[in-house]
Amino acid sequence: MQLTTVDDISAAEQRIAGRVVRTPLLPCPRLGDPLRLDLAVKAENLQHTGSFKVRGALNALLARVERQGAPAGLTAFSAGNHAAAVAFAGRAFDLPTVVCMPPHAVPTKVETVRRYGGEVVFTDDLAGTCQALAAERGYHLLHPFDDPDVIAGQATVGREILADGPPPELVLVPVGGGGLISGVASAVRAAAPGTRVVGVEPVTANALGHALRTGGDALAARPVSIADGLAAPFAGRHTLAHARALVDEVVEVSEEDIRAAWWELLDATKLLVEPSAAVTLAALRAGLVDAGPGTRTVLVLSGGNVSPATLASLA
Helix, strand or coil, X not given: CCCCCHHHHHHHHHHHCCCCCCCCEEECHHHHHHHCCEEEEEEHHHCHHHECHHHHHHHHHHHHHHHHCCCCCEEEECCCHHHHHHHHXXXXXXXXXXXXXXXXXXXXXXXHHHHCCCEEEXXXXXXXXXXXXXXXXXXXXXXXXXXXXXXXXXXXXXXXXXXXXXXXXXXXXXXXXXXXXXXXXXXXXXXXXXXXXXXXXXXXXXXXXXXHHHCCCCCCCCCCCCCHHHCXXXXXXXXHHHHHHHCCEEEEECHHHHHHHHHHHHHHHCCCCCHHHHHHHHHHHCCCCCCCCCCEEEEEECEXXXXXXXXXXXX
């Protein structure tokens, strides 16, 4: 299977230029000093729709338009952040959008989809229902992670990290289905092959780690985590291939460690981030990632779509 190339990433950069926020890479000694790291955060919570997902959604749609023309509409399945990104892309190109979301989806993420004009269908069979709707309506199904164009769009996160300073020695990336880490690893390893790229996922929602261990199997039970944005039920063929080739390690963190790191991240950065963004800090605090003193480290903050109820649970 062909992996994402430098040319793929450059094409994605050109397609989405001016359509996405160039998010900042922010030094954070408040977090780094206690860990003896030179640490910065990539604030994708400041992206349109509140997460990195809009990069991949826009690139995939624009690539489809280039190759085949505009589709009749868009459909997608997602716990929330990809759903919002697809609705955002649909509105930008005046395309009807329907997204399949789980019945337990975070209410604020559902509201975001609807605010961008997306129709929401609640279902426990996300992929199956989405495929049926795409066939019924003649819409283009925009996959949340297992799509080369989506991965190339997410790779622009890594390209920006490299442009904003000396190459980091360690990049930690939250992992759900694996689209973000596939893209970031593609960009970073191409330009800075000595940089370690480590994925972090909840132990209760470990689709990519499970697939790496089993050869590609999906999770047997529905993943559930406070980091709901990472609760993918399976890893894709493309993301699994990228992880095998380019990712140094995938580690798993407990719910307790995510919650503790989430509050520390909120307090230290003064950024509104969702629990999914805190898994990387949780891994460092738990000693799951080997990083020597002074290691130039980047944490990718994947999103900032958190419900008031979840925020209140920290009190």
